[in-house]
Amino acid sequence: MKRQSVQSPARRSSRASLARRYTGPVELDRLDRDIIAALVDDARATYAEIGHQVGLSASAVKRRVDRLLDSGAITGFSAIVSPQALGWTTEAYVELFCQGKTKPSDIALAVAKFPEVVGAATITGEADALLHIRATDVRHVERVIERIAAQSFVVRTKSSIVLSRLVDAPPGVVRNGSDTTS
Structure with a gap:
């Protein structure tokens, strides 16, 4: 033991x-x-x-x-699985423009139903929210955006497909000799 x-x-x-x-x-x-x-x-x-x-x-x-x-400084331990290993090789960021005073909680409830949405946040600027989507290919991204755009509160969307990741690290990790704590 x-x-x-x-x-x-x-x-x-x-x-x-x-x-x-x-x-x-x-x-x-x-x-x-x-x-x-x-x-x-x-x-x-x-x-x-x-x-x-x-x-x-x-x-x-x-x-x-x-x-x-x-x-609560550490919230858990988990396996980090490569999306590519699961066949989710395409990712996109989608700006949501919503009707009137759509509540963030309503947006969260609606987009949480989509397994392709791996992140969502309210943002400053013209858009109300930004979604991070992972999918198998561009056509899959398109179908997801169509389903999201069909939500009653969505006025329009604006999407960007990720070509390559330049930096992908957890917060606070020192990279290239720079100290993030100063």
Whole structure:
């Protein structure tokens, strides 16, 4: 039987612990940020492996990860599957222009029904919302946009197909030697 301190955070997390909600800004010190970076890199790393990377004992890492989970700074652990592996090789961003005072919650309820919509946000500017769509091909994107445009509150849409991803990283990850915390 493995000792708790050797197991990875991803393997030890229960559904109850992952159901915590973000409660506001959390004070993160350099060690917390280093632990989070290690988990982003490999959520299956053991507490001992993370401890070796950041200069802490496995039990100290476990306590910090538990605190980060309790505070909502870490909301869960999951497998990140390549959309291409699932055949979803085409992506688009679609601006939604809505009637009158359409509530964001109404937009969210409507677009959440589409499995192709992998992200949605209200935005500033002329459009009311921006959708991120993944699909098998351009024709599939077109069919999804047609179904979305048929929603009663949608006046029009404006879409852009992604040609290539230039940067695709989680927030706060240092890239090209730049420090995002200064």
